[in-house]
Amino acid sequence: MKLAILSRAPQSYSTERLRLAALDRGHECDVLDTLRFAIDLSHGEPDLQWQGVPIADYDAIIPRVGASITYFGSAVVRQFQQMDIYTPVTANGIMNSRDKLRAMQILSRHDIGIPATTFVRDRSDVLPAIERVGGAPVVIKLLEGTQGIGVILAPDTGVAEAIIETLQVTRQNVLIQQFIAESRGRDIRAFVVGDRVVAAMRRSAQGDEFRSNVHRGGSVAGVDLDRTYERTAVEAAQLMGLRVAGVDMLEGNEGPLVMEVNSSPGLEGIERATELDVAGAILDYIAARVDFPQLDIRQRLAHSAGYGVAEVLVRDDGSFVGKELADTEITERDITVLTIRRDDDVIANPKKSTILEANDRLLCFGQLDLMRDMVPKRKRRRQKVQPLPEHVLPETDGPT
Secondary structure, eight states: OEEEEEOSOTTSHHHHHHHHHHHHTTOEEEEEOGGGEEEEOOTTOOEEEETTEEOOOOSEEEEOOOGGGHHHHHHHHHHHHHTTOBOSBOHHHHHHHHSHHHHHHHHHTTTOOOOOEEOOOSGGGHHHHHHHTTSSSEEEEESSOOTTTTEEEESSHHHHHHHHHHHHHTTOOEEEEEOOGGGTTEEEEEEEETTEEEEEEEEEOOTTOOOOOGGGTOEEEEOOOOHHHHHHHHHHHHHHTBSEEEEEEEEETTEEEEEEEESSOOSHHHHHHHOOOHHHHHHHHHHHHTTSOOOOHHHHTTTOTTEEEEEEEOOTTSSOTTOBGGGSHHHHTTOEEEEEEETTEEEESOOTTOBOOTTOEEEEEEEHHHHTTTSOOOOOOOOOOOOOOGGGSOOSSSOO
16 A cells, blocks of 8 residues: 655654554555645546655645645545545545544534533623523633633633633634533543554643643543444544544533544553553555545435435334334335434444334435425424514515
C-alpha cells in the first residue's frame, strides 16, 4: 500500500508514529505538507499537484488537518475522495466535527447523550437561553476552538451574559451549554478506529481548572469503557463521517454525554496512558479498507431518476410485524433493504427470512414513489402556542 500522511508537522509525535507504523508493516509512506497542494479541476479529471508536481498514485491518505487550515485542508481531502483514494477521515467529517454547533446539531438528531446546548445571537435571548440549559453555572464555547481554547465556565448569570455580549461584539459565535457538575474537571477520551474503540483514557484537570485537556496540565490514565460508552463513541464518530476520531465524553449521572468529536486526535497522550499501539491499529484498519473508498451516495445517485434511499418504520399496528421480510410488500415493490436498526443493534444486509419487529427502522433503496406510503409521517412538535412579543407583531394599519 502506498500511503500519504497530510501534515504540516512532520516531526510531531503523531505524524512520526503513523509513518513508522506504516513502514513497520511494509507500506510506502510519504508525509506531505497540506498547504503545498494545488487542486486542479477539469471535465472528468479531478487531480492534485504537490509542490507543482502531479501527485503519485496513492492508495490511501491519513489527514492531519489542524484547525487553522480547516477550509483548505478539507478541500484537499475532498479532492482525494473525488479521485477515489481512500481516507478514514472524510472532508465532511472534518467540517462537521470542527464546527461545534454543526456537530451538536447532528448528534442531537440521534440517540446520543449530549449536554443541553443552545445557540442565540440577540442579546435579549441570552437569559432565556441560559435558563433553558439549566441555569448558571454554564459553559460558554466558541464554535471553533481546540485544546480547551475558547471554553469558559461562567459561575453566575450576570457573568455569563457579560461574557457572551463581549464575544458577540467581537463577532464571535458562541454556544451556551449545560454545566455537568458531577463530571467537573474530568472527562473520557475514546479513540475510535472503524467500528470499535481501540483505546480510552480518563483526563483529569489540575487544581481548580475545570478543563481537563492535557495541554492545560491535565493528567491522564487508561480506562476500560463499558458497552454504553463504547457504543456512544463509535456512533458519534461515524455520524460525523469519521472512521478515525477522538470522542470526548463527560461522565454524567445518567451515562455518557458527548462534548466533542475530534477529527485529528493526538496519539501521544493516549498511547502513553494506555501503552497501546494506536497508530498500528489505524494502519491495520486502513490496509483492510483501502480497496473501498468512501462513496458519496448523492453523487452516485445523481443520474438515477426517481430512485433514492428512505427509512421505513415498522409500526406497532402495521401489517409487517411478525412477518418475514420476503412476505411483505417491500419485496413485491422491488425495494432493497440495506439495514435494519433494532434498538441499539443494526442488522446489515438482512436476509429475506428476517422476521420484522415493531419499531424496526429499515433503510431502503428503491423507487421513491413506491416507498411514499411506507415512510413515517414527519413528526409535528406539540408545543403550547404563545403570542409573539409586541415588538415583533406585524403592523395592521399599512401594507405588509
